Amino acid sequence: MPELPEVEVTRLSFAGRIAGARIEAVSLGKPLRWPLGCQVQQLEGQCVLGVRRRGKYLLIDLSGGLLLMHLGMSGSVSFGAGLPAPGKHDHFEMVTSLGTLRLNDPRRFGAVVYASGEGDPIAHKLLGRLGVEPLSEAFNAIEFHQALQRRQTAIKQVLLGGEAVVGVGNIYASEVLFLARIRPTTRAARISKPRAALLHRAIQNVLTEAVKKGGSTLKDFSNAQGEAGHFQLDAMVYDRAGQPCRVCMTPIKSMRQGQRSTFYCSHCQKP
Known part of the structure; x- marks a missing residue:
């Protein structure tokens, strides 16, 4: 599933190239998770002002509105x-004066x-409960600790929940907790x-490094230019069950938390 680094890498790969484009035509394929919410003709003739990101959403600012794009479990943009x-x-395909934007999503x-x-209200429903952006100045270590103090569930689940901090998905949650x-x-x-x-700093460091390395390509993720990510090649624990810890050589363990795989080192990571 594309996580925050993959979404940010995707944004960086096309935001500068589509800014200022005029939308000429929009076409839809099979239904996605939620309906578009307007007739395609309403988008035609509008201009793309820019592309931002909020959590795992791409926000495409238009001259007459906003498109919120989510890559789901298997989506990629070209x-x-x-x-x-x-x-x-x-x-989803949006033909513009500067090129065609297309969403490919096998699982829809x-x-x-x-x-x-x-x-x-539609945008507020999707974005309103998202936590603070981890790569922004608003992500404060003291406030982050206060948010953790209010939660009695396992820290991995809190990170995935997206309310204390947004965008730390399954891959990166295992990595930041190891760090x-x-x-x-x-x-x-x-x-x-x-x-x-320490956790606050680890979140920032891991996500920043992941963006630099183009995100993680476990199956078929690529950015809008078709380039794969490489962060997974240097992962400390994720998807390394049974392999030696890169720090202490103890075999990495795996378990299930909330139907998601978790990887950790029993020696380096203390309860």
């Missing part, structure tokens, strides 16, 4: 001139939703202020 004819898994858990702006030396099953409220500060 943008350019002269793209091949749409395939069976291409479910992604979505493209139109809203009049961020104040629109902070915290066991994934530790109750969030038990984490001390010094350990929360």
Whole structure:
């Protein structure tokens, strides 16, 4: 599933190239997770002002509204001139004066939703409960610790929940907890202020490094230019069950938390 780094990498790969484009035509394939919310003709003639990101959502600012794009479990975006004819898994296509933007999503858990702006009830429903952005100045270590103190569930689940901090998905949750030396099953409220500060720094460092490396390509993720990510090649624990820890050589363990795989080192990561 594309996580925050993959979404940010996707944004960076086409945002500068589509800015200022005029929308000439929009076409839809099979239904996605949520309906578009408007007639395609309402988008035609509008201009693309820019592309932002909020959590795992791409926000495409238009001259007359806002498109919220989510990549779901298997989605990827391509943008350019002269793209091949749409395939069976291409479910949203926006032809512009600067190139064609296309969403490919085999499992169709992604979505493209139109809203009049961020104040629109539709946009508020999707974005309103998202936590602070981890790569922004608003992500404060003291406030992060206070948010953890209010939660009695396992820290891995709190990170995935997206309310204390947004966008730390399954891959990166395992990685940041290893870097902070915290066991994934530790109750969030038990984490001390010094350990929360380590976790805060680990979140920023891991996500920043992941963006630099183009995200993680476990199956078929690629950015809007078709380039794969490489972060997974240097993962410390994720998907390395049974392999030696890169720090202490103890075999990496795996377990299930909330139907998701968790990877950790029992020696390096303390409860």
